[in-house]
Amino acid sequence: MATFKDFRNDVKPNWCPGCGDFSVQAAIQRAAANVGYEPNELAVVSGIGCSGRISGYINSYGFHGIHGRALPIAQGLKMANRDLKVIASGGDGDGFAIGMGHTIHAIRRNIDITYVVMDNQIYGLTKGQTSPRSAAGFVTKSTPGGAIEPSLKPLEVALTAGATFVAQGFSTEIKELTALIEAGLNHKGFSFINVFSPCVTYNKVNTYDWFKENLTKVADIEGYDSSNREQAMQAVMQSEGLLTGIIYQDTETTSYQEKVSGYSEIPLTDIDISLTEEQFDKLTKEFM
Amino acid sequence: MLHQLSWKVGGQQGEGIESTGEIFATAMNRLGYHLYGYRHFSSRIKGGHTNNKITVRPTEVRSIADDLDILVAFDQETIDVNYKELTPKSIILADAKFNPVAPEDCVAPLFAVGFTEIAAELGTSLMKNMVAIGATAALLNLKEEVFQNVVTEIFGRKGEEVVAKNMEAIQLGRVAIAEQIGERVGDWELAPADGKRRMFMIGNDAVAFGALAAGARFMAAYPITPASEIMEFMIKKLPLVGGAVIQTEDEIAAATMAIGANYGGVRSFTASAGPGLSLMMEAIGLSGMTEQPLVIFDTQRGGPSTGLPTKQEQSDLMAMVYGTHGEIPKVIIAPSTMEEAFYDTIQAFNIAEELQLPVIVLTDLQLALGKQSVDPFDYSKVEIRRGKIVTPEETDAKDYFKRYEVTEDGISPRVLPGVKGGIHHVTGVEHNEQGKPSEATGNRRDQMDKRFRKLNSLRFDNPVHVNAPHEEADVLLVGFNSTRGAIEEVQEVLNAEGIKTNHAHVRLVFPFPAEEMSALVDKAKKVIVVENNATGQLSNIMKMAIGGHAKTTNILKYDGTPFLPRELTNLVKEKI
Ligand SMILES: Cc1ncc(C[n+]2csc(CCOP(=O)(O)OP(=O)(O)O)c2C)c(N)n1
Ligand code: SF4
Numbered sequence: 038m039a040t041f042k043d044f045r046n047d048v049k050p051n052w053c054p055g056c057g058d059f060s061v062q063a064a065i066q067r068a069a070a071n072v073g074y075e076p077n078e079l080a081v082v083s084g085i086g087c088s089g090r091i092s093g094y095i096n097s098y099g100f101h102g103i104h105g106r107a108l109p110i111a112q113g114l115k116m117a118n119r120d121l122k123v124i125a126s127g128g129d130g131d132g133f134a135i136g137m138g139h140t141i142h143a144i145r146r147n148i149d150i151t152y153v154v155m156d157n158q159i160y161g162l163t164k165g166q167t168s169p170r171s172a173a174g175f176v177t178k179s180t181p182g183g184a185i186e187p188s189l190k191p192l193e194v195a196l197t198a199g200a201t202f203v204a205q206g207f208s209t210e211i212k213e214l215t216a217l218i219e220a221g222l223n224h225k226g227f228s229f230i231n232v233f234s235p236c237v238t239y240n241k242v243n244t245y246d247w248f249k250e251n252l253t254k255v256a257d258i259e260g261y262d263s264s265n266r267e268q269a270m271q272a273v274m275q276s277e278g279l280l281t282g283i284i285y286q287d288t289e290t291t292s293y294q295e296k297v298s299g300y301s302e303i304p305l306t307d308i309d310i311s312l313t314e315e316q317f318d319k320l321t322k323e324f325m
Numbered sequence: 326m327l328h329q330l331s332w333k334v335g336g337q338q339g340e341g342i343e344s345t346g347e348i349f350a351t352a353m354n355r356l357g358y359h360l361y362g363y364r365h366f367s368s369r370i371k372g373g374h375t376n377n378k379i380t381v382r383p384t385e386v387r388s389i390a391d392d393l394d395i396l397v398a399f400d401q402e403t404i405d406v407n408y409k410e411l412t413p414k415s416i417i418l419a420d421a422k423f424n425p426v427a428p429e430d431c432v433a434p435l436f437a438v439g440f441t442e443i444a445a446e447l448g449t450s451l452m453k454n455m456v457a458i459g460a461t462a463a464l465l466n467l468k469e470e471v472f473q474n475v476v477t478e479i480f481g482r483k484g485e486e487v488v489a490k491n492m493e494a495i496q497l498g499r500v501a502i503a504e505q506i507g508e509r510v511g512d513w514e515l516a517p518a519d520g521k522r523r524m525f526m527i528g529n530d531a532v533a534f535g536a537l538a539a540g541a542r543f544m545a546a547y548p549i550t551p552a553s554e555i556m557e558f559m560i561k562k563l564p565l566v567g568g569a570v571i572q573t574e575d576e577i578a579a580a581t582m583a584i585g586a587n588y589g590g591v592r593s594f595t596a597s598a599g600p601g602l603s604l605m606m607e608a609i610g611l612s613g614m615t616e617q618p619l620v621i622f623d624t625q626r627g628g629p630s631t632g633l634p635t636k637q638e639q640s641d642l643m644a645m646v647y648g649t650h651g652e653i654p655k656v657i658i659a660p661s662t663m664e665e666a667f668y669d670t671i672q673a674f675n676i677a678e679e680l681q682l683p684v685i686v687l688t689d690l691q692l693a694l695g696k697q698s699v700d701p702f703d704y705s706k707v708e709i710r711r712g713k714i715v716t717p718e719e720t721d722a723k724d725y726f727k728r729y730e731v732t733e734d735g736i737s738p739r740v741l742p743g744v745k746g747g748i749h750h751v752t753g754v755e756h757n758e759q760g761k762p763s764e765a766t767g768n769r770r771d772q773m774d775k776r777f778r779k780l781n782s783l784r785f786d787n788p789v790h791v792n793a794p795h796e797e798a799d800v801l802l803v804g805f806n807s808t809r810g811a812i813e814e815v816q817e818v819l820n821a822e823g824i825k826t827n828h829a830h831v832r833l834v835f836p837f838p839a840e841e842m843s844a845l846v847d848k849a850k851k852v853i854v855v856e857n858n859a860t861g862q863l864s865n866i867m868k869m870a871i872g873g874h875a876k877t878t879n880i881l882k883y884d885g886t887p888f889l890p891r892e893l894t895n896l897v898k899e900k901i
Binding site for chain 2: 046048075076077078080082085090092093096097098099100101102103106108109110111112113114115116117118120121138139141142146297298299300301304305306308310311312314316317318320321324325
């Protein structure tokens with residue numbers, strides 16, 4: 038059985054020392070080993086951004102796509118090979134700005150993949166512009182007078198879009214984060230995991246200390262029931278999204294793949310793709 | 326007896342005009358006639374003029390006819406918009422309900438028949454189209470039985486009574502017109518057909534059938550005119566073979582999902598028109614850079630922007646050839662007949678996997694939606710070639726697999742995710758042989774050259790459809806996609822008149838078949854490129870690839886309507 042070390046490769050990440058993404062990478066590697074995957078059974082698909090480089094740092098199949106499109110690539114991959122374990126990942130700009138349309142629809146669609154967002158409330162790779170996740174008033178290169186748009190609330194969006202699994206983690210809380218990703222990987226359907234992953238270079242507001250001070254664990258909320266969507270929404274709204282843990286999980290709804298009529302139970306990559314002469318003639322006759 | 330009949334039915338959209346044309350055409354197809362149908366429609370659902378023009382011949386028909394023999398009108402607009410196509414030998418059959426009048430300069434007689442009234446008396450005015458078909462049948466001297474099967478297929482599930490009523494409507498339509506025109510009944514009788522069974526399909530059916538036969542088992546797409554039928558066909562058929570279709574949130578998702586699925590190892594594709602292709606441009610570059618196979622259908626329609634969404638045009642060519650930033654190898658194929666649409670689709674999937682690059686199959690609205698009779702495709706000619714896919718037994722790489730190995734032909738071994746010993750990285754960033762990012766100058770050159778070298782292995786039979794009877798021609802007519810039939814008819818006329826005319830229809834648009842085209846251009850005194858666009862895109866691409874510029878001119882039409890043979894003949898004559 039593979040250990041988390043088997044998910045390491047020899048590529049040295051080009052992230053800044055102290056970047057939150059290091060721990061997210063480690064958590065994914067541990068979670069993958071903990072749920073019993075072999076490296077070749079896993080594919081990590083990522084977008085563009087500092088965070089997007091993650092697919093190149095994990096010893097597994099990796100696909101570093103284009104900005105904002107990790108999710109459609111990952112969903113296509115999963116549809117092609119339903120036996121493959123697929124993780125999509127990227128930054129908050131990737132998933133909530135340019136890729137927001139895909140994020141909402143991937144959540145709705147509920148294909149069985151796990152999506153890990155490295156949310157640093159800023160654009161790292163392009164050197165410090167505002168993100169949809171930046172708080173109002175946040176000063177960046179592109180908002181010298183402070184951001185005037187309110188920040189996007191990913192957990193609320195996910196809950197209203199019909200998510201079957203919503204979790205949030207914090208990159209230094211590696212144990213909790215690993216457990217969340219494991220739970221996501223084991224979830225039958227689309228699992229959405231937002232991770233606070235501080236950008237030490239461009240975000241001097243939402244720092245490690247800031248998160249430590251402001252985050253609450255759902256486990257610490259008395260009587261919290263993660264299968265109760267209404268309660269989840271209420272807790273998210275009350276905490277202004279500063280919660281960690283499994284916020285909501287619906288274990289009853291089946292995944293997209295289970296619902297597609299006629300969809301092969303073995304991976305499409307393994308089926309015989311040629312039409313028989315009989316099938317061919319039948320189609321021909323339908324046009325006559 | 327006629328050797329060609331041109332029949333048109335028109336009215337307001339949503340009034341059953343389509344089914345009238347469909348029933349008539351299907352019945353004629355079953356008798357063994359050859360057909361070519363072209364629908365005029367607007368981008369609205371109810372209301373707005375629509376018509377369906379069907380050209381019928383006992384022999385092969387390649388294009389829409391210039392004239393009209395019978396015009397069936399369900400409203401005055403149909404007469405006003407279409408009467409100029411009529412000749413003194415033609416006839417208008419119009420619904421008496423709207424008190425039809427023929428314009429003063431209309432050369433054909435008009436007969437008002439109580440289409441709606443007769444149908445209403447039978448129980449529902451919805452059957453007015455059957456009455457009109459009955460009237461048509463009288464003119465053509467067709468027996469009602471000809472329609473029995475079609476009517477049973479369409480209305481059978483509603484019960485025998487409905488079938489019987491519809492057949493009665495046909496009978497009454499016949500009687501009604503016979504009473505009015507007396508001995509002219511049967512004047513439009515067509516020479517008998519061979520009775521052979523042929524398929525009757527639109528180009529979108531042909532490519533969708535091709536995709537299914539080629540082994541495509543996943544499609545991701547977003548609806549758009551005139552491409553949607555491809556997706557709708559796949560939605561019906563893929564579940565029967567284990568596959569699936571996802572209607573995505575947009576075309577960016579469609580193209581990238583198809584890339585993801587191809588990467589996974591299943592033949593996957595998307596289909597759209599200009600606006601969707603514009604959105605896919607970045608994804609096309611990703612496919613080229615990461616060497617993931619991708620097949621895209623572009624059913625061209627009138628641009629730019631939303632343009633003329635339901636009209637014929639061929640103006641995406643440049644965007645397809647030069648679209649996407651940076652430089653990637655890609656292949657663009659432009660079939661011009663149903664057969665080519667089918668077989669070229671299969672080739673597209675083979676090429677995409679063998680050369681690991683994006684292949685765009687370009688069609689146009691006239692080909693995509695025009696409905697034609699076509700001989701059954703040949704099962705034995707369907708060949709699936711998947712290229713250099715490495716099986717699990719063939720690799721035991723301990724380190725990252727060299728997915729982008731620099732090889733002599735530029736094609737690297739491809740391994741599918743899941744395989745042990747196949748782990749590698751894929752990125753749109755410039756990368757080394759293992760797929761890991763690398764900006765080293767030497768590596769950049771090696772990888773760039775490797776990607777382009779793949780095109781040298783492109784095998785494509787008959788990249789140009791050639792009909793060049795003359796060693797020295799007065800004129801070479803050049804086109805692509807659906808202009809083929811009209812050009813062929815022009816060529817026949819001109820040759821009969823002693824103007825030596827050759828014809829080249831470009832089927833592989835990119836890489837441009839320079840050698841084949843050069844040879845043809847050299848043999849001609851004049852080269853006329855016929856295109857449905859305003860800037861002469863094909864001729865510009867030709868000029869970039871080959872010589873003969875001074876003798877090359879264009880005939881361009883960009884009013885949204887297809888070229889008609891006589892119209893094109895006159896335009897060509899003006900040029901020579
Ligand atoms: C289509 C497109 N537009 C813009 C860019 C430039 N770009 C690269 S990454 C990025 C945003 C990065 O922010 P985020 O997604 O939050 O990731 P981070 O770098 O913070 O991890 C942008 C705008 C691009 N690569 N592609
Ligand atoms: S810029 Fe920010 S997000 Fe990017 S690597 Fe550095 S710390 Fe991480």
